[in-house]
Amino acid sequence: MSEKLTTRAEDYSRWYNELVVRADLAEQSGVRGCMVIKPYGYAIWEKMRDYLDARFKETGHQNAYFPIFIPKSYFSKEAHHVDGFAKECAVVTHYRLKNAEDGSGIVVDPDAKLEEELIVRPTSETIIWDTYRRWIQSYRDLPILVNQWANVVRWEMRTRLFLRTAEFLWQEGHTAHATREEAIAEAQKMLDVYAEFAENIMAVPVIKGHKTENERFAGAEDTYCIEAMMQDGKALQAGTSHFLGQNFAKAFDVKYADKDNNMSYVWATSWGVSTRLMGALIMTHSDDNGLVLPPALAPIEVVMVPIYKNKEQYDILCKKMSETAAALRAEGISVKIDDDDSQKPGWKFHEYELKGVPVRLVLGPKDLEKDQYEVARRDTMTKEFMPMENIVESVKNLLNDIQKNLYNKALALRTERTYKVNTWEEFLDVINVKCGFALAPWDGTTETEEKIKELTKATIRCIPLDSVEEDGVDMLTGKPSKRRVVFAKAY
RNA sequence: CGGGGUGUAGCGUAGUCCGGUCAUCGCGCCUGCUUUGGGAGCAGGAGGUCACAGGUUCGAAUCCUGUUACCCCGACCA
Numbered sequence: 001m002s003e004k005l006t007t008r009a010e011d012y013s014r015w016y017n018e019l020v021v022r023a024d025l026a027e028q029s030g031v032r033g034c035m036v037i038k039p040y041g042y043a044i045w046e047k048m049r050d051y052l053d054a055r056f057k058e059t060g061h062q063n064a065y066f067p068i069f070i071p072k073s074y075f076s077k078e079a080h081h082v083d084g085f086a087k088e089c090a091v092v093t094h095y096r097l098k099n100a101e102d103g104s105g106i107v108v109d110p111d112a113k114l115e116e117e118l119i120v121r122p123t124s125e126t127i128i129w130d131t132y133r134r135w136i137q138s139y140r141d142l143p144i145l146v147n148q149w150a151n152v153v154r155w156e157m158r159t160r161l162f163l164r165t166a167e168f169l170w171q172e173g174h175t176a177h178a179t180r181e182e183a184i185a186e187a188q189k190m191l192d193v194y195a196e197f198a199e200n201i202m203a204v205p206v207i208k209g210h211k212t213e214n215e216r217f218a219g220a221e222d223t224y225c226i227e228a229m230m231q232d233g234k235a236l237q238a239g240t241s242h243f244l245g246q247n248f249a250k251a252f253d254v255k256y257a258d259k260d261n262n263m264s265y266v267w268a269t270s271w272g273v274s275t276r277l278m279g280a281l282i283m284t285h286s287d288d289n290g291l292v293l294p295p296a297l298a299p300i301e302v303v304m305v306p307i308y309k310n311k312e313q314y315d316i317l318c319k320k321m322s323e324t325a326a327a328l329r330a331e332g333i334s335v336k337i338d339d340d341d342s343q344k345p346g347w348k349f350h351e352y353e354l355k356g357v358p359v360r361l362v363l364g365p366k367d368l369e370k371d372q373y374e375v376a377r378r379d380t381m382t383k384e385f386m387p388m389e390n391i392v393e394s395v396k397n398l399l400n401d402i403q404k405n406l407y408n409k410a411l412a413l414r415t416e417r418t419y420k421v422n423t424w425e426e427f428l429d430v431i432n433v434k435c436g437f438a439l440a441p442w443d444g445t446t447e448t449e450e451k452i453k454e455l456t457k458a459t460i461r462c463i464p465l466d467s468v469e470e471d472g473v474d475m476l477t478g479k480p481s482k483r484r485v486v487f488a489k490a491y
Numbered sequence: 492c493g494g495g496g497u498g499u500a501g502c503g504u505a506g507u508c509c510g511g512u513c514a515u516c517g518c519g520c521c522u523g524c525u526u527u528g529g530g531a532g533c534a535g536g537a538g539g540u541c542a543c544a545g546g547u548u549c550g551a552a553u554c555c556u557g558u559u560a561c562c563c564c565g566a567c568c569a
Contacts, residue, residue: 307528346529
């Protein structure tokens with residue numbers, strides 16, 4: 001435990017992996033590509049989930065739950081959808097095991113083959129739209145605004161804790177609407193919910209935009225996304241919201257009768273964020289000393305550590321800290337008093353820094369004499385003394401300040417590493433040398449996009465919603481460009 | 492899924508080429524005492540199917556085959 005983390009400068013991806021494990025967030029399981037999310041990591045995910053769930057409900061959605069298994073036939077009804085997901089599906093083919101005849105153990109019973117294979121959901125559009133067909137007859141049944149919290153499975157070639165695992169946790173919203181306009185408005189609204197969550201709660205600045213046709217969700221007419229920049233300058237797609245048009249309604253024959261008794265296909269959206277947000281959180285704020293958590297998501301916002309020479313002091317300090325802790329908790333702040341006698345203060349300081357606890361209050365005999373706490377903040381690694389008298393106000397202000405500071409720091413990094421480029425040379429410099437986002441003109445064709453990806457591994461992260469029309473020329477083809485788009489290497 | 496690397500106690504490791512008292516060391520863990528303002532010290536102690544499964548051999552951590560997991564590089568992706 002006394003070993004230091006690999007630093008970001010030494011090896012960014014190794015730093016990430018070590019940090020996830022050492023901070024007790026998650027670890028590798030015995031199952032290929034699947035992780036165990038440990039209690040401390042899960043506590044952060046729960047906080048994310050609780051915030052988002054509340055926002056979904058405020059925006060009129062209800063939770064429901066659909067099966068983990070999808071009959072193969074459902075899955076193939078929407079052509080683009082099956083193309084997009086076929087290569088990464090886990091499939092259930094049998095329903096029984098038996099003892100091997102040669103005594104070598106348990107084997108799949110060949111007699112127990114399913115009539116129709118079941119896909120372990122990689123996403124639930126098909127099973128949900130098959131259900132919606134039965135739920136929707138009239139315009140009075142619309143809109144349907146449903147979300148589910150679930151696990152999904154995508155058989156990825158190469159996995160990384162939180163960023164890309166074969167099984168992951170997420171939420172998927174699936175809504176049905178009478179009109180195109182309403183569905184588009186819904187997709188945009190949920191994108192806003194995601195963006196506000198990312199920025200205000202995670203303290204992660206994001207760019208809202210459209211995906212290009214090429215990067216669009218399989219089966220969508222338009223995909224909106226939020227893109228964040230990690231500390232190494234690479235992009236991470238943090239959430240997506242899809243306008244699905246009538247594709248799934250047509251595939252599953254979901255129609256409604258309007259007021260004049262005309263039958264029309266229903267309009268759809270779907271939107272989701274996953275445990276990948278944990279990866280975004282870690283890679284945005286953490287440093288070489290360990291995790292750095294924004295107070296809004298920290299399972300422990302304040303840790304209190306006593307420093308003492310004997311039992312008598314220990315008792316006095318613990319009593320004092322309990323009073324302060326109670327006052328802080330009354331303000332809704334989560335506090336842990338680490339009164340464990342088996343570890344020394346120095347050990348505890350390192351431990352809570354590794355775990356990203358935003359604020360540490362230290363109380364020793366000297367502080368008690370002066371009626372003060374030593375207050376350390378994780379984001380800047382600085383310490384100061386604060387009078388005990390108004391410690392609750394001071395800590396509240398400090399937590400707010402840390403939350404803002406983390407956002408501002410991340411925004412400053414993104415601003416610093418985002419470059420407007422016009423020529424191919426400038427572009428290569430940004431992508432390969434400076435490692436950042438390139439705001440570049442693009443001729444709007446998939447061919448050019450693919451060519452650039454092939455040459456540089458950079459992809460179009462999004463066409464920002466706030467991009468302005470600007471005549472330019474594509475840096476690769478010289479063809480006319482209408483607006484700048486965001487290029488970057490991505491996770 | 493292709494190429495390369497790795498797997499020895501909870502973690503990190505030595506030993507693998509050249510088979511034979513080699514299972515080494517550090518951290519952690521347990522007990523006791525002393526400690527406690529930035530990862531404590533001393534003393535004693537516990538802990539291993541050498542990734543897994545076969546094979547070669549009088550004998551395998553070491554050689555051979557297969558499998559599995561992780562890491563790096565590609566292709567795929569939230």
